[in-house]
Amino acid sequence: MTDGGLYEAFLGMRPALHRYLQRRGARDDEAEDILQEVLLTLSSGKTGPVSEPGGYLYRMATNHFLIHRRGAVRRARREEDWVGAHTGDPPDLDEAPSAETSLIARQQLAILQSVIDRLPERTRTIFRRFRIEGETRPSIASDLEISISAVEKHLARAYEAITAVRLRLDEDKPLPRHLTIGKDGHGA
Template identity: 25%
Template sequence: MNWTIFHQQIFPIRHKLYRFALRITGSAHEAEDVVQEVLERVWKSADEQTASVQNWEAWCMTLTRNRSIDKTRTQTQRRALPLDSLSAHSAAEPTPAQETELRDMAARVRRLMEALPEKQRLVMHLRDIEELSYEEIAAVLDITLDQVKVNLHRARKTIREKLLKTEISIPFNP
């Protein structure tokens, strides 16, 4: 692997890979391991292997997905992410009140997303959090464009219904 490519295109997306691995494995430790293994593999990959790679990000995301799935298969423990793990790693530094509010909302949305079927959950994650195009999502998850659209539509619909159903009081400024 070329050092410049690794330094400029692979290393900076480590947080994105981490979030994706976290979404699949549900464990911060597992996600860290996955990212480390993926980056090691990319770094050690021969030039012939990477010659045809055009979208490094999509390629790394695919490796992350495969490695994460392997991990979850070998462990029975599924997503039991502590509720505060999200805001604990958050770069933003809101006030204590906002922090609580954000944590509550984020935790609830996270739980709703986690309850989705895997394909819907991953499509929604890649689109709404990582902001990938439909084509990139199709490539990463190895599904068709139509499947991407259908799964995204279903995921959002379910989330919306559940949000309406389990409405909680969020403090809003007048």
């Protein structure tokens, strides 16, 4: 078979992946659905050669989990919009008009740009190489002749700054912990 052991690896790791998804906030049946999608992708043979199946499968499960959660958020917002329209509560608009959307994007870009500009230069370089160029920590470390943990400290600093500013932008829209939300009413 053409999946280079990924399929067998998946079967062996299935219980661990299921536990992982539940710990990420998936319900039992949602975790099952997500694993089924992973299995389907593996079975379609669309996956390329993989050096480390375990990490690859966890990443794949995580991607599917995020896609699921995004869908759940959108559905919940739609329900809230409907309820809002019938109760007089202000609707929580997911899709703003495009002009407004691009204005928000421009504002967010300006904020992100200023966060990046304020990082120390070395931190900025390492973050770019890691996040944009996709280089690994060990390859950045050996190239700059510093330790891997030093690279990690730079990256932590960059992510601290990005997470902090993101928290401020997002205070009004916290992410739900669970995939299925909006069932227990709409607290004022």
